[in-house]
Amino acid sequence: MDIRQVGALTFQLDFSQPLYEQILEQIRSALAKGEIGLGEKIPSVREMAHALKINPNTVMRAYKELERDGLTEKRRGQGTFVTTSEERVKTFRAELVKEYIDDFLNKMESLGYSWEDIEGYMQERGSRRKGSDLT
Amino acid sequence: MDIRQVGALTFQLDFSQPLYEQILEQIRSALAKGEIGLGEKIPSVREMAHALKINPNTVMRAYKELERDGLTEKRRGQGTFVTTSEERVKTFRAELVKEYIDDFLNKMESLGYSWEDIEGYMQERGSRRKGSDLT
DNA sequence: TAAGTGTATTAAGTGATATAATACACTTGA
């Protein structure tokens, strides 16, 4: 409930999740949506920490994970930059999509819904485009 | 990685999530799938704790939440019983479904996918029924 | 050389989770 602009990025943090995860996800999202271009610089650890009013270590933790996923490259003395590999971004996006879908289907199955139920609901929702009637 | 039978229920706990949440979800799931009938007794706090080798307080925490959701009723000296209201189970199920779907759609949108993308993928997946090609 | 980068370390505080031990109120059945 408190939106902050940091460079080209927009952040909205709360306490429902670890801060470093929220930063991570919101940067990933910006990347996937193309809101940050390949090779572009993202805000420095210190700048980000100051703008979001959180500790630099917390920002570091998010940045480390971005690099571990191959989405960014760090250059000492210069800053952190988005990878120049469009391939890397694409495959990472695909991995996330698979994770989200599998997760969703697992949860629905835990409620006893079959694939047909879900498919049917999606079609119906597509035409109506609001609310939920699946019971 | 370690399956346990407790009465009519099956549990599989790990350390990826709080224990009380896992118990909660697995009982909900059994309820939604009709694996436990309306009005049926579920294992006592002590029995459950002993069978799962965890602390009774942890089981209590899960049971409290079940009751708060109106899914169970407790009777001192007798035990904990599933609600006799089919209506209650149905609406709770519907609430969960809505939560799962909204959550899923939010995540997909955070990756920049439109409703049409998702719908198309679901249809395609429906015919193929394995793997993921959405990139 | 100064200012801005990423990086590393050590210390501390907080809150959620889980365990342990114990006690009390209630219900049932022998």
Add this chain to the structure above:
DNA sequence: TCAAGTGTATTATATCACTTAATACACTTA
């Protein structure tokens, strides 16, 4: 009546994830 089995409550303790704080170092650029 009473023992055994229920749910419930309390207090204390331990651990871990997360976050902050304070510092220091290596590197790059202007």
